[in-house]
Every structure is written in structure tokens, then in C-alpha cells.
Amino acid sequence: MSRPYQVLAAPCEFMFEEKRSTFTAVLSPAQEREVALAQLETLRRERPGASHYCWAYILGAAAQPESMAFSDDGEPGGTAGKPMLNVLEHREAGNCMAVVVRTFGGTKLGAGGLVRAYGAAVSGALDVALWSVVTPSIGISIAVGFALEERVRHCLEQHQMTVVAADYTTEVTLTANVPESAVSAITEELRELTSGAARIRPAD
Structure with a gap:
């Protein structure tokens, strides 16, 4: 039997800064891939000029997702999208599209620094998110x-x-x-x- 699960109820965002680079995590409710990717394109238009628009989503319950995906959007492989998805899974963020808009501050962070920064940005947004429960x-x-x-x-x-x-x-x-x-x-x-x-x- 499926158990009740939480889903994102409203958009929210959180900005994390590391060595003058900003990582702004924007979370949006999404039940379909098309909706999630449309939100990504909206952010690209509304916030032009960023270095990267990395993303990850979970559709349905986080424990038994209908679909999940991620993208590093040009960052070194495994340093952005996957860490973001890991945070969504760990926090059981169902029906959630996460986009992190990164603006480069001039100092390279290295692979470990990127993993921490992208994860911290999403985690911070989840801390202020509003949730509803689906039974x-x-x-x-x-x-x-x-x-x-x-x-x-x-x-x-x-x-x-x-x-x-x-x-x-x-x-x-x-x-x-x-x-x-x-x-x-x-x-x-x-x-x-x-x-x-x-x-x-x-x-x-």
C-alpha cells in the first residue's frame, strides 16, 4: 500500500553565496515533466546572463517517484544536478522542480565546492518551503x-x-x-x- 507523501505547495527560493558566486535555488510545484521544463525556460528568460541554470526534479512521491531527472547545465559532471536531486530525495520533496541559477563570482570552487554549494542552495530553499500532504x-x-x-x-x-x-x-x-x-x-x-x-x- 502507498503511504501519504508530501508535495511542494508553493514556489519559493533561497540564495547561497560562496566566494562571490551566488547560487539561487528556485523551487516550483510540478506534476509533469513539461511543466517542470517550462518553469526552467521561464527562469532563463526572467534571469538572463547567469553562468548556469542547473536543475533537478521529482514527480510524484519522492520514495516512489513517477519520474526524476537532473542536469548539470555545463558544470563538471556530477557536481550540480545530481547533488540537487540527492537533496530532494533525502528531504522527500515530491512534485518539486528545483533550478539553481548560478552567477560566477570569479573564483573557481572545485568539484567538492560546487557539490556543497548546489546542495546547500536547494537545502536552504527546502527549509522555507511550504508543503501539502497527498494521501x-x-x-x-x-x-x-x-x-x-x-x-x-x-x-x-x-x-x-x-x-x-x-x-x-x-x-x-x-x-x-x-x-x-x-x-x-x-x-x-x-x-x-x-x-x-x-x-x-x-x-x-
Whole structure:
């Protein structure tokens, strides 16, 4: 079963400075690759003239991502995008696009210095970020006689489970969104409530 996970709720940024080079981490919510890369292009237009626009993203839950990617954008391999992604993973930053806009200050930092700077910039932005929690849910179909409909609806409402559809034929079939972790418990409760009359299965 999937567990609840956190996702970035709003854009934020943080600037880290090292030997006159600035590393400005800009975090933006993103659920799709196209959205993440569009945010990157927006930053390139809004903040022209930077030395590098390195980025990393995680789409979906950080523990079980739907997709993740990164780019060093011309920095030495492994010194920017990957460290940024590592921080996002460690901090469980779901649905998060991170771009670090670097302005060169005239002093080379070396590979170790770059890894620390890019990681510190993203970490600082995560410290001020706002989050929301996503609880994975699935649809279940509950078929009962008309006399039991109100009882079933009341039970679902008590558990804050939303009925998203109702189909009326010779009986009523309710479709509800239920947290994955609660499917077994609500199935058992509904069967007890209806004395075994409810037929419950995954929704189509």
C-alpha cells in the first residue's frame, strides 16, 4: 500500500553565496515533466546572463517517484544536478522542480565546492518551503439495495470518504474514493453495516 507523501505547495527560493558566486535555488510545484521544463525556460528568460541554470526534479512521491531527472547545465559532471536531486530525495520533496541559477563570482570552487554549494542552495530553499500532504486513494464500487443507500452514504461521510458517482438501476451502486490504507477496514465495516448485503469491489 502507498503511504501519504508530501508535495511542494508553493514556489519559493533561497540564495547561497560562496566566494562571490551566488547560487539561487528556485523551487516550483510540478506534476509533469513539461511543466517542470517550462518553469526552467521561464527562469532563463526572467534571469538572463547567469553562468548556469542547473536543475533537478521529482514527480510524484519522492520514495516512489513517477519520474526524476537532473542536469548539470555545463558544470563538471556530477557536481550540480545530481547533488540537487540527492537533496530532494533525502528531504522527500515530491512534485518539486528545483533550478539553481548560478552567477560566477570569479573564483573557481572545485568539484567538492560546487557539490556543497548546489546542495546547500536547494537545502536552504527546502527549509522555507511550504508543503501539502497527498494521501493516495483508489475508487471502490459499493452495490446495495435502495433501503441501505443512506446508511452507506452516512458511513462514508463519517470517514470523510467522497462519493464521486451513483448509478441507479435495480439497486444503487455508489463509487467512492477511499485512502488505500483504509480499503480493508471500510470494506469490513460496510459489510457489517449491511449484514453482508453490500457487494464491494474496485471501481472500473
